[in-house]
Amino acid sequence: MPGETPKKEQERVLIVKTEKMARLDAITMSPLVKSFVAGSFSGTCSTILFQPLDLVKTRLQTTITIPSDGSAGMLATVGKVVRNERLFGLWKGMTPSIFRCVPGVGLYFSSLHWLKSTYCEGHPGPLEAIMLGAVARTITGVTMIPITVIKTRYESDVYSYGSMREAVCSIYKKEGARGLTCGLVPTLLRDAPFSGLYLMFYTQTKKQVPQRYMEGNMAPPVHFTCGVLAGIMASTVTQPFDVVKTKMQLYPHKFTSFYQAVWYVNRKYGPQGYFKGLVPRMLRRTLMAAMAWTVYEQITKNFGLK
Template sequence: MELSMTHPVVKAFMCGSLSGTCSTLLFQPLDLVKTRLQTLHAGAHPGSARVGMVTMILSVVRTEKLLGLWKGISPSFARTIPGVGIYFSTYYSLKQHFFQERTLGAMDAVLLGAGARTVAGVFMLPVTVIKTRFESGKYNYGSVTGALRSVYQTEGPMALFSGLTATLMRDAPFSGIYVMFYSQSKAALPKEISMSTYAPLANFSCGLVSGVLASIITQPADVVKTHVQVNPQLYKRTTDAVRFIYMEHGFQGFFRGAVPRSLRRTMMAAMAWTVYEQMMARVGLRS
């Protein structure tokens, strides 16, 4: 089938998947470091409160070699390639259906981004659980499909949806806030910039600022989600994980791994949106 004959939603899916592939490959080490930092236990690791991003990177390289930083890349691809595709195709569909006739306002952007992320987040949650466990270093799964089968058989199907509440509390607001800041900052750009060859760089810069703000606001939910998915047997409810993190690490525990996560989410989102918009323009669609 020629690309010109492909349905616009399928084109959006393909553009989103390509952008997700590029960003995942580049920034997987930051996600792994973030997960390791969040799952350190003070009792088991004296002085773990002082472990930072650089220390964790050196520790992983020393014990697992350089390629250890890309541990979990398979489930990351399994999650991100279809997940980002679903996100952007849902985003495109919702925008065309509900917002085609008017300029996207701030609240419109929040609802649009949050709605698209909710659909993608629920659909891809089982792979997200496996990805988080791969990165934690506490599980020795041989493959993504093997891990999915193992969790399903030993822990039941609900284990594959552990952390759903925390995941949606993290992802829906992140995407909503990100799309709001991104769309509004892009709209504020002078036309001579947005219509020039510097447009991709300007869009990427808007994405960086938007990503930092959205990452900081949603960091506590990400820490809770990681704990629930790595140790589902310890937490019957999301509130149990919140209580544990506060008792174990204090208020600052909700911001563990903030630096690598902010770097990764910001760079991934900025790159994904820049690649997506450039690809959509090339196939003749407005993003």
């Protein structure tokens, strides 16, 4: 400032720097930030590893016929993708998946941490777990819906986009802002119950495990096993909404409402149509969620949040 001596000016600059560092430390040490970082890291690992299962699930849901055996249909789809698009074709849609899952999982875990800390002191009961998981996933689902639409179209063989930017511009030009949010209702009806049920099954399963197995080297395998069991149950219950979501996001001009898509699937394929792609989705969601929670539990423990 004018009129200050060099010594006073240096002291003022030092004070300003100290205050900035203190604010930065307060932000980086925040439990919400730690939860976001832990969730983002776990989301990155699981997304890269299990992307092929998501692509196969999307391809199965766009086929006209329904394989009599889910696992056989999954293997046939894998073979077709590898023949036509080579091995790395199984990772098609990786870019939007990363853009969706990395911040999305981070936002989910940070929202969940805040909700648990605020409303149930970190130890939710069964009904509380369902509500907290559903609310946290709703926040994430609404925020990330444009990326979800792009990801679904990337993974299908219906659209061909060269980049994320091209996809956004193409959708907005042809369908307007509504095109970037199509399928929001079935997405929330799929993800919110899944997360609520998953969190309930996961927390309740962990409570049945003796405490001595929840410490040391035994903890990660126990967390993973609990996550797998929770994922299997939650995936099966919410599968019909995933099928409807995919139809609405791939064919927005054909399906302008949730009920229209529901009616079409039932009329075209029958009740079994609502479970197209169940095997790869169950494998992906179960393994991805189990891995994400296992990594998250270990990181938050190292961060001192547990």
